Each structure stands twice: as C-alpha cells, then as structure tokens.
Amino acid sequence: MTAPTKVTPISGFPEFLPAERLLELHFLDVIREVFELHGFAPLETRAVEPVERLLGKGGDADKEIYGVTRLAGDDSGRDAALGLHFDLTVPFARYVLENAGRLSFPFRRYQIQKVWRGERPQEGRFREFTQADIDVVDVGELAPHFEAEMPLVIAEAFARLPIGEFRIQVNNRRIPEGFYLGIGLSDVAGTLRIVDKLDKIGPEKVTALLLEAGATTEQAAQALALAAISSTDLSFVDAVRALGVGHPTLEEGLDALAAVITVGMEQAPGVLVADLRIARGLDYYTGTVYETQLVGSESWGSVCSGGRYDSLASDGRTTYPGVGISIGLTRLVHLLVARRGLTASRSTPAAVLVAVTDEESRDASRRVATALRARGIPCEVAPSAARFGKQIRYADRRGIPFVWFPGAGEGGDQVKDIRSGDQVDADATTWECPDADLRPGVVTR
Amino acid sequence: MTAPTKVTPISGFPEFLPAERLLELHFLDVIREVFELHGFAPLETRAVEPVERLLGKGGDADKEIYGVTRLAGDDSGRDAALGLHFDLTVPFARYVLENAGRLSFPFRRYQIQKVWRGERPQEGRFREFTQADIDVVDVGELAPHFEAEMPLVIAEAFARLPIGEFRIQVNNRRIPEGFYLGIGLSDVAGTLRIVDKLDKIGPEKVTALLLEAGATTEQAAQALALAAISSTDLSFVDAVRALGVGHPTLEEGLDALAAVITVGMEQAPGVLVADLRIARGLDYYTGTVYETQLVGSESWGSVCSGGRYDSLASDGRTTYPGVGISIGLTRLVHLLVARRGLTASRSTPAAVLVAVTDEESRDASRRVATALRARGIPCEVAPSAARFGKQIRYADRRGIPFVWFPGAGEGGDQVKDIRSGDQVDADATTWECPDADLRPGVVTR
Numbered sequence: 071m072t073a074p075t076k077v078t079p080i081s082g083f084p085e086f087l088p089a090e091r092l093l094e095l096h097f098l099d100v101i102r103e104v105f106e107l108h109g110f111a112p113l114e115t116r117a118v119e120p121v122e123r124l125l126g127k128g129g130d131a132d133k134e135i136y137g138v139t140r141l142a143g144d145d146s147g148r149d150a151a152l153g154l155h156f157d158l159t160v161p162f163a164r165y166v167l168e169n170a171g172r173l174s175f176p177f178r179r180y181q182i183q184k185v186w187r188g189e190r191p192q193e194g195r196f197r198e199f200t201q202a203d204i205d206v207v208d209v210g211e212l213a214p215h216f217e218a219e220m221p222l223v224i225a226e227a228f229a230r231l232p233i234g235e236f237r238i239q240v241n242n243r244r245i246p247e248g249f250y251l252g253i254g255l256s257d258v259a260g261t262l263r264i265v266d267k268l269d270k271i272g273p274e275k276v277t278a279l280l281l282e283a284g285a286t287t288e289q290a291a292q293a294l295a296l297a298a299i300s301s302t303d304l305s306f307v308d309a310v311r312a313l314g315v316g317h318p319t320l321e322e323g324l325d326a327l328a329a330v331i332t333v334g335m336e337q338a339p340g341v342l343v344a345d346l347r348i349a350r351g352l353d354y355y356t357g358t359v360y361e362t363q364l365v366g367s368e369s370w371g372s373v374c375s376g377g378r379y380d381s382l383a384s385d386g387r388t389t390y391p392g393v394g395i396s397i398g399l400t401r402l403v404h405l406l407v408a409r410r411g412l413t414a415s416r417s418t419p420a421a422v423l424v425a426v427t428d429e430e431s432r433d434a435s436r437r438v439a440t441a442l443r444a445r446g447i448p449c450e451v452a453p454s455a456a457r458f459g460k461q462i463r464y465a466d467r468r469g470i471p472f473v474w475f476p477g478a479g480e481g482g483d484q485v486k487d488i489r490s491g492d493q494v495d496a497d498a499t500t501w502e503c504p505d506a507d508l509r510p511g512v513v514t515r
Numbered sequence: 516m517t518a519p520t521k522v523t524p525i526s527g528f529p530e531f532l533p534a535e536r537l538l539e540l541h542f543l544d545v546i547r548e549v550f551e552l553h554g555f556a557p558l559e560t561r562a563v564e565p566v567e568r569l570l571g572k573g574g575d576a577d578k579e580i581y582g583v584t585r586l587a588g589d590d591s592g593r594d595a596a597l598g599l600h601f602d603l604t605v606p607f608a609r610y611v612l613e614n615a616g617r618l619s620f621p622f623r624r625y626q627i628q629k630v631w632r633g634e635r636p637q638e639g640r641f642r643e644f645t646q647a648d649i650d651v652v653d654v655g656e657l658a659p660h661f662e663a664e665m666p667l668v669i670a671e672a673f674a675r676l677p678i679g680e681f682r683i684q685v686n687n688r689r690i691p692e693g694f695y696l697g698i699g700l701s702d703v704a705g706t707l708r709i710v711d712k713l714d715k716i717g718p719e720k721v722t723a724l725l726l727e728a729g730a731t732t733e734q735a736a737q738a739l740a741l742a743a744i745s746s747t748d749l750s751f752v753d754a755v756r757a758l759g760v761g762h763p764t765l766e767e768g769l770d771a772l773a774a775v776i777t778v779g780m781e782q783a784p785g786v787l788v789a790d791l792r793i794a795r796g797l798d799y800y801t802g803t804v805y806e807t808q809l810v811g812s813e814s815w816g817s818v819c820s821g822g823r824y825d826s827l828a829s830d831g832r833t834t835y836p837g838v839g840i841s842i843g844l845t846r847l848v849h850l851l852v853a854r855r856g857l858t859a860s861r862s863t864p865a866a867v868l869v870a871v872t873d874e875e876s877r878d879a880s881r882r883v884a885t886a887l888r889a890r891g892i893p894c895e896v897a898p899s900a901a902r903f904g905k906q907i908r909y910a911d912r913r914g915i916p917f918v919w920f921p922g923a924g925e926g927g928d929q930v931k932d933i934r935s936g937d938q939v940d941a942d943a944t945t946w947e948c949p950d951a952d953l954r955p956g957v958v959t960r
Contacts, residue, residue: 077613077830080597083561085610087617088624091557107888109865109895112536116528116643117562117629121586133587140633141566141598142578152525153586165530168522172532174862174912176898179533184562188585198561213898215877226888336878337885385522417619420554432660433781440782443552443671450554453621453658467619 082189082197084404089469092414092510094403097231098182101202101397104227108219110180110204115161117184120150123164131156134188154186158203159394163383166207166390176208176216182399193408194370194401205394207382212391214326217358217378218333220395224362224374225338232412232512233402235365238374239300239345240334242327242358245310246296246349248320253292255285265297266349297347303335304328306344330358356380360395367409373402411515416469421507422449422485423465424474429455434476438483441498442474447508449474462488471507474498527634527642529849534914537859537955539848542676543627546647546842549672553664555625555649560606562629565595568609576601579633599631603648604839608828611652611835621653621661627844638853639815639846650839652827657836659771662803662823663778665840669807669819670783677857677957678847680810683819684745684790685779687772687803690755691741691794693765698737700730710742711794742792748780749773751789775803801825805840812854818847856960861914866952867894867930868910869919874900879921883928886943887919892953894919907933916952919943 079085086094106112124135136154155161158181166173182202191197204223206216221238228236246265247258255261264279273294280290292313299309307324327344334342350359357378364370376395383390406412422442424435435451442449450470452461458475465473466488478484479495486493524530531539551557569580581599600606603626611618627647636642649668651661666683673681691710692703700706709724718739725735737758744754752769772789779787795804802823809815821840828835851857867887869880880896887894895915897906903920910918911933923929924940931938 077609079613080561080563080565080595083563085560086558087614088556088558091559095557106864107891107893109863109893111533111863112540113531113533114536115530116525117631118525118528118643120525133585135586136583137586138581138583138599140578141580141582150525154583164522168524169532174909178863178895186562198563208898216898333878333881337881418554418556418623419551433778436778436782446552448552448554450623453653453661464619 082191082195084196084198084400086407088417089414089510090403090407092417092419093407093412093512094399096414096510096512097399097403098200098202100230101227101399102180102182104223104230105180105202105204108178108204108223108226110178110223113162113165113179113181114183115155115158115165115181117154117186118152119155119161119164121153122150124153124156124160127156127160130189131187136186136188156187157185158183158201158396159205159382162203162205162207163390163392166383167385170209170385170388170390176206176212178204178206180204194405196400196404199398199400202397202399203376203394205382205392207390207392209388209390212378212393214329214357215333216393217326218330220358220376220393221330221334221342221360222337224360224395224397225334225341227397228362228374229338233364233406236341236373237343237363237365238334238341239343239348239361239363240327240330240358241344241346241348242323242330243349243355243377244319244323244357245327245346246293246323248317248323249296249310249313249315250293252315252317252320253289255289255293257283261285261293262349265293265347268294268297268347300343300345300347302331302340302343304331304344306331306346310346326357350375350377354379354381358393367405370401370405370409373398373405412512413515414469414510415513416471416510418450418468418470419448419510420450420468420470421447421503421509422472422474423461423470424449424451424476425458425461426452426455427476431455431476438474438476438498442501442503445499447501447503462486469510472503527636527640529641529643529845531852533862534859534955535848535852537862537864538852538857538957539844541859541955541957542844542848543645543647545675546672546844547625547627549668549675550625550647550649553623553649553668553671555623555668558607558610558624558626559628560600560603560610560626562599563597564600564606564609566598567595569598569601569605572601572605575634576632581631581633601630601632603628603630603646603841604650604827607648607650607652607839608835608837611828612830615654615830615833615835621651621657623649623651625649639850641845641849644843644845647842647844648821648839650827650837652835652837654833654835657823657838659774659802660778661838662771663775665803665821665838666775666779666787666805667782669805669840669842670779670786672842673807673819674783678809678851681786681818682788682808682810683779683786684788684793684806684808685772685775685803686789686791686793687768687775688794688800688822689764689768689802690772690791691738691768693762693768694741694755694758694760695738697760697762697765698734700734700738702728706730706738707794710738710792713739713742713792745788745790745792747776747785747788749776749789751776751791755791771802795820795822799824799826803838812850815846815850815854818843818850857957858960859914859955860958861916861955863895863913863915864893864955865895865913865915866892866948866954867917867919868906868915869894869896869921870903870906871897871900872921876900876921880919883919883921883943887946887948890944892946892948907931914955917948 355377359377362374382392800822804822807819827837
C-alpha cells in the first residue's frame, strides 16, 4: 500500500477535509429529511448506462460523457459500451421504463448521487459532483398541482439551511412560446436560446442576435420587454397583457404560472418569483421551469433548477410525463465554503473525548464511552494515556467541546467544557450533553 | 428523453425497488450512526484514481479495474489515465498522504461509498457495490488497542440490524507466521494461501497441496491442527501451546490476539471468536485480521472483513500504520432480501396520506400536510380528488398506514388507520403518529 506515484489532486474531482465534509453531510441530511417529509421515496440507480442511452441529449453533453471499460478482460464486445451518467434524470427515466410494472403511479422519488461530466473545470464547476433531485412521474397525464409543489419542497429545505435569503424564479415555457408566436416569431426554440443569454451578454447584444436571426426591431423589443417582467405576486399577468399580445398558448402559460405563484404566495411568501426571462437550456422542458439564486450571490448562477417535461420517458406506447427539480449540491457547498467561509464547528462527530488516566484503566474509560453512546452521545476514548494537558489539546485540535475525566471527582467522574474551562462532577448514565453540542454546528471561518 | 434502446438490466449493476432501497437506507443509517457515535469522521473520496495507483494490489485486482476516459475531447494525454476505485482503502491511503499536513493523527474516519470491480457477476457478487469502512491511521506507530476497538464497533452496528446472530472471527497474522517458522515452513505466505482454502476444498486437498509445496506429512498435520483451533475465550492459547511449537513471533501473536479477545469478552460477550484459520487474502495485513459470518448463513462467506497493516500508506519518509474493517453492504442487503425475504414495510417514507375532498379544497389538505410535517411526520397529499375508496387504495398499495380526512369529523378532521379500519377525530397540530409507524419498519415477505 505504498504510494507509487506523486500524490496530486485531479482537477475537477473535488475532495473535502473532514470539517467540510461534515458541513456537506449536514446539507445532505436536511435535504433528505425534507424530501422524506414530503413522501418522496429514496432511489439509487447504477452509475453507468449504455452509452447510446446517454448520447444526443443536446448541448455539449455528448462530448462530456465518460466511457467506462475494463482495463483487461475477455468479455469486451459481449456487453454494450457503458458510460458514467451525467445527470439523474436520464437514469431515472430508464428506471421508470424498466420497472413500470412494479411501481405505483404517480411515483414520487428522490435521488441523491454523484454524476460525472467531462467539462472544463472551474470554481464551482466540477467533473464529479453530487446532485439531489426530486421528481414526480405519472402515466399518460400529470396533474398540474405537482408543478406548484416542487419549488415549495425546495423552499422548505433551503429555509432550514445556512444559506441566507434565496429566490426561486419560475416561468412557464408556454408564455414565451405563445408570446413569440403572437408577435410573429415562429422559431420559438431559437429565440428562447438567444433571450436565455440575457444575464450573460446584456440586452444590446441579445437585440443584435435577434435581429441577425431575422426578427424586426419591434419584435426584438417586445421579446426583451417580456423577459424584463418579474413579480412575487400575480401582477406579472397584467404586465404581460399590457404588451398587447394575444395567443391561446400564452394564455395557457399565464394561467399555469399564476396557479404556481398563487400557491407559493400562501405557502412560502416572498420566495417564489415569476420571472419571465427564465428559459433553462434543456430542450425537453415543456411547462413550468425553475431556477434558484442566493440573494447577494446571484453571480454564482442557479443552484437548483428543473422543470416539467411532457415526456420524461416513453416506451413507444406509453408516455410518462414528469416534473422535477435538482439541487447542485457540490457546487452549492463548495461555493459556501470558498466564498462565505462556512465550515463545521469540529472535524469529528465526537462531542466528548474520554480521557485515559493510565493504560491499565483504559477499560474504565471504555465503559464511560459505552454509557455515553448508549444515550446517543458521540464520543471517543483518548488514543493514549498521555498527560491530561496533551489529551485536552487532542480534543481542542479537533474541536471536541468536552473532555471526560473518569474518577477525577470525589467518588465519581468529572467533565470539562474546554471552551469555558468549567469542570463539574458528572455521571455517564445521567449527564446531559447540551443539544447545541451533540452534533457539529455550522460556523463561519 | 424517449428511450432509444431496449431497457435491460446490466449484469452486476444491481438496483433496488423503493421498498428494498428503504431497507438498505435503514442499514446505512444504523451503520453511520454507530460509526459517528464512536467518533469516526465522515470522508468521501473521488470515484477515480490514477490507474497506476490502482495497479499491482495483488490477486485478480488489476484485471478487474474499470478505466474511465472521456468519449470525445481535446485534452486526452494531458491527464493521467484514470480508473474507478475498487475499494476504499487505496483511495484513503492516497488521501492521507495528500492531506497529511491538514489532518490530526491518530485519524479516525468512516467512508461509505460505491466501488467497482469487473468481476464475473454472481449472486451476492457485484460489479458495483457499496462498502462501509472504518479505519484508524497514525504516524509511525499505531497503538494496539485500536485492533480491539474495530470489531467492537462492528458488533455494536450489527447488533442493531435485523440480521440475527453473527460471529466476528479474529486471528493475528503473526500466529501462523511464527508457528510455520517454528515447525520449519519458511514460505509463510505460500502456506497461508494454501491453508486459506480450507473452507472451500477441505483438509485432504489442503494437505495434498502442502505436501506438493514441500511440507512433510508432520508439518502439514501441524499446520492443519493450528487452523482447527478456535475459542470464544482465551483457551485458544493453551490449545496452541499443546501443539508444542515455540517461536517468538508466535508468542507475540498469541499475546496480541489474547488482548483483543479479552476486550471482546467484556464488551461483546460471545461475538468475537479467536479462529486461527482466518488469513484474509490480501498481502498487506500484518497483525490482527477479521472476518464476519452470519450464524445460519455461513455459506454467504464473510460480510465484514479487515485487518491491521503496518504500512497503510508511505511517502518514502513517513509510514502510516492503520487498522480497518469494511462492511460489504450491497452484498449483505441483497442476500438478506433474496434469501431471507427482508424488505421495508412500505415503499415510501410517508406515514400519512392526506386525502383531498375536491380539487377546490386541495389548499386545506396542503395545510394539514404542512402542520404534520412541522411535527416531523412524513406525509403526502393525495394526487387527485378521487373518491375516498380510491384514495385509500392509493395509500394501501404503498403501505402508507394512515389516511387523513380534512373536515370529516364534527368540526374537525379524522384519521383512519387503514390496517385496522379504526377512524378517529384528530387535529394535525396535536395528533401523535405511533413511533413504530413514523418510519418504515423491516418486515419479512
């Protein structure tokens, strides 16, 4: 097990130190708890899919796929070529088709897993990262109320996380579609792709691109006017109507978005924003689309996105419409660590270090630890019977708040809070570890 | 997102249905909780390592490595060739070297992740599976008490899991080493490899192989006599001494194993067995070695194994000795599902389905759900305002025990236990969900 090669990080494959991983686990636990409170069933799919299933999903996705092959072996050719999944939606669609007869629909599932994309690595953009997804999928038809539910689940999870204020921006694809058709722009997808660049290149360049694509000055101005509309209440509807464009698809979209915002206003006031510039890059969204920004960190881009697709999966006869949303967890946590200095208050789950007076009495320390653990208090027995000053430093270096001294008191043990220096008599079968210290907290460096 | 190819499972890449995944999650939660109670810090390493770091670990490992390459791209050749890790020990050793300056030693970590091995798939043997590892690593020297601690952590986790009785078999590599040297068999590794086949091929064939390798009839008989010794107490020491072989390495080994068994007798009576036939295939173990069998399912082989290595990692100047143990989680859960019929009592985390009287009152149902969730009760709002019989069947099909009817009582709501049929008045802000129903239980099909 010696090291044959130089040990260096691999660009785009991030790893955390223990305190940072504890922070990430806190995020994972909160997200999972909220997903489960909302009745999403856990699912995990294999990391690999047949390459042909991964190809052709649009954009640069094909180039970014990692192929997987055995270095040596005699069965190459017998199996289909495999690749690592680059999201959790494609594998979920395949899983639904594969297990349709054994699932109950509408099927609600959450999935928290690593995905891999061979992108050019940069801060907050990785080649290996964790996504946390929820989706609801049904057979044939999917009730529209699920489109209102998705952002509310995210709002509940995010409200429990130390990320400050956030906004979930919601749009409905039918609004720009109907609007563009209403003003005579028939290349809806092309127009959407150009308007989607608004945040990156600004309105002048978007106008130039629209004109280049054949729009009139008037049409370009109208498309930009639509994209400028946003509201946390239903006033966006009147703002669109004031532009004087009529089209049945536009009306459908406005009604659908108004329904989502109405539920949001009741359940998560101020969090949902109808924002008519949100388009999402992926071609398969057909209804509501979501993006999420942290207030004050808008430059990080969206940390949670998704939408509705009329055909999440299809086997040729049956179509499975779905709606889903995905938290870019690795991206979110890495940016919080790097830019806001978040980390865990200690580098171990242990709340208590049980000191060892001498190696002969290690058994006594072990019994204290067993008693504390039986009551749910994470602890560790000191690795050596060094002098107590050294044992306290051992705890301090890891951020462990309490050191337990067996037999230190008159006829019993004592426990020291090494932050305050307070040392009191204590019994391992009754001592109450303060709630705030039972698990590592979130702190700012 | 339609399906371009036939949907078929990939041999060796298992996937669970939701109820089975809930069972697996229960195992993961218990194991993680016990690891954290013992102060192991969580860690996750990237899925890939440079291929040269993965090669040369002995056995068939090289042939089983999966290489990872971008399907298309312009930076091939710039990066080292990458492969998926096949265990969590090699990546952990690399992580320790890479981060030695930022870790506090002795460093205790747990790691629960997928690993990949291109083995021939068979029942309980997969190409993608989850391992749950704990290791303690120190700089230069590692205190022997950690070798006693590892199996106790596993014993505590396994005692909380629905797996029945189990035995952790413990040996110390120095016992057979010193014994073989003491009887004049100098090829210790070769002899160990042959004796390790005892369970598979039986004593006659092992004797034949030993004779073939140059042992005398007397030496072969002695080697088999040693391997036959086992005890849950310290009597194995006298049984070895009765064979009349003396060697200082043998004495060291007996002392070390006696120390581990002594702690085991106090902390987990009857669970640890000194079993002198246990060798473990991997060459890098140098002290205590562990295997674990479920009583009544010995044919499954070991479900949790590990040992001590004097050099987990080394950068040429500093050596990091370690001791660790690894639960083969996917293997364990799959066998329990397939052979003992274990599964979860429902296919969703939801304990309650909140019925919807008509679509106009969906808001009222949503408010009930919000109140239940605020009190930690997982629930789901019915997908449609179908007649109540159909909504109850929806819950029944998923194993959801309770259906909530807003406004069904005199001036309030009612909740029905659909197993017993009992329906009572209830208030979402005070109703107590029975503890046994709050999370899915483990049941036998």
